[in-house]
Amino acid sequence: MTETLIPVTVLTGYLGAGKTTLLNRILSENHGKKYAVIVNEFGEIGIDNDLIVESDEEIYEMNNGCVCCTVRGDLIRVVEGLMKRPGGFDGILVETTGLANPAPVAQTFFMDDDVRAKSRLDAVVTVADAMNLLTRLDDAPEAEEQIAFADVILLNKSDLVDAEKLAAVERRIREINPHATIHRTERCAIDLSKVLDRGAFDLERILTLDPEFLEGEDHDHDHVHDENCGHDHHDHDHVHDENCGHDHHGHDHHHHHPRHDESVFSVSLRGGTLDPNKFFPWIQEITQSEGPNILRLKGILAMDKDPQRYVLQGVHMIVEGTHQRDWAEGEKRESRLVFIGRKLNEAALRKAFEDCVIAA
Numbered sequence: 001m002t003e004t005l006i007p008v009t010v011l012t013g014y015l016g017a018g019k020t021t022l023l024n025r026i027l028s029e030n031h032g033k034k035y036a037v038i039v040n041e042f043g044e045i046g047i048d049n050d051l052i053v054e055s056d057e058e059i060y061e062m063n064n065g066c067v068c069c070t071v072r073g074d075l076i077r078v079v080e081g082l083m084k085r086p087g088g089f090d091g092i093l094v095e096t097t098g099l100a101n102p103a104p105v106a107q108t109f110f111m112d113d114d115v116r117a118k119s120r121l122d123a124v125v126t127v128a129d130a131m132n133l134l135t136r137l138d139d140a141p142e143a144e145e146q147i148a149f150a151d152v153i154l155l156n157k158s159d160l161v162d163a164e165k166l167a168a169v170e171r172r173i174r175e176i177n178p179h180a181t182i183h184r185t186e187r188c189a190i191d192l193s194k195v196l197d198r199g200a201f202d203l204e205r206i207l208t209l210d211p212e213f214l215e216g217e218d219h220d221h222d223h224v225h226d227e228n229c230g231h232d233h234h235d236h237d238h239v240h241d242e243n244c245g246h247d248h249h250g251h252d253h254h255h256h257h258p259r260h261d262e263s264v265f266s267v268s269l270r271g272g273t274l275d276p277n278k279f280f281p282w283i284q285e286i287t288q289s290e291g292p293n294i295l296r297l298k299g300i301l302a303m304d305k306d307p308q309r310y311v312l313q314g315v316h317m318i319v320e321g322t323h324q325r326d327w328a329e330g331e332k333r334e335s336r337l338v339f340i341g342r343k344l345n346e347a348a349l350r351k352a353f354e355d356c357v358i359a360a
């Protein structure tokens with residue numbers, strides 16, 4: 001019986017840990033399987049979808065909130081739609097935002113009758129950033145939930161730390177989660193059979209961790225969920241979108257799950273072509289001076305006189321840039337840049353960015 005159920009892999013991990021890197025590996029590898037990918041991102045301009053490699057796989061983007069709360073109904077609808085597709089899929093991958101608590105995402109696959117009848121949660125795979133995890137565990141509750149909930153953990157970015165630190169991070173992970181399989185990786189290089197179709201999700205363990213995990217199974221959870229979302233907290237996404245353009249993330253979707261970190265918000269910038277002689281020194285300077293507050297930085301940029309799209313990625317002070325592909329004929333040369341972090345000075349970021357724009 002169980003063989004006919006579609007395995008679902010929930011891919012989680014804090015901002016910038018390497019989730020998209022792993023997803024791109026899965027999509028690029030010649031595994032002969034057909035996966036449907038559901039991507040959820042935080043930050044108002046959709047950039048992540050542009051960072052996923054081109055493949056034959058079907059990709060569904062959900063940008064209107066966090067998959068663990070506001071768009072959970074969307075997740076059920078997307079999955080239900082996938083189940084009805086002729087030919088079907090060998091697996092479904094759900095990449096959560098870096099700020100998601102994986103528990104409600106996993107719950108989705110137990111609570112909806114149609115979804116439960118056709119799919120099985122295969123594993124929660126968490127990518128951890130070896131360089132930043134210890135700090136995150138101290139200041140971000142989601143980071144701890146992602147580790148606690150994992151069946152498989154990729155201790156990634158092993159190239160950025162020495163052996164001693166790697167061992168210390170692994171010890172801390174073990175304290176939080178003694179059960180998960182841990183793999184040390186660099187750029188998420190791993191045999192995919194260690195990640196996919198593991199049959200690793202252990203409901204018994206999760207119920208020990210969270211006895212109310214299956215709570216609401218007999219109820220119409222959409223309503224329960226909506227009520228919690230509407231009444232137990234104020235919706236920052238809306239308040240801030242309207243008042244200051246910030247893109248806050250704060251909810252109390254389920255009483256027994258800790259809140260999201262409300263101090264984290266995003267600043268989305270958009271403009272035309274940029275002057276590289278102004279832009280790069282600015283990014284250099286801002287990531288050095290504000291690095292601790294910049295949890296994540298992502299951009300698809302149009303540089304002046306550059307025929308290619310330039311992709312910029314940062315996690316704290318580490319910034320990487322690469323050319324992605326030629327701008328297509330007729331494609332609008334537009335630059336999009338998103339900062340996600342704490343205490344970001346939106347007005348100053350906006351002004352500095354606009355100073356780099358040379359053509360609208």
Ligand SMILES: Nc1nc2c(ncn2[C@@H]2O[C@H](COP(=O)(O)OP(=O)(O)OP(=O)(O)O)[C@@H](O)[C@H]2O)c(=O)[nH]1
Nearest residue numbers: 015016017018019020021098156157186187313320
């Ligand atoms: N040095 C190093 N960099 C890495 C490694 N893995 C990923 N990166 C880089 O880290 C940055 C973030 O990687 P992503 O895969 O986009 O991370 P993510 O978890 O998808 O990020 P969000 O979706 O924003 O949460 C990128 O610049 C990657 O190239 C690694 O093992 N070592």
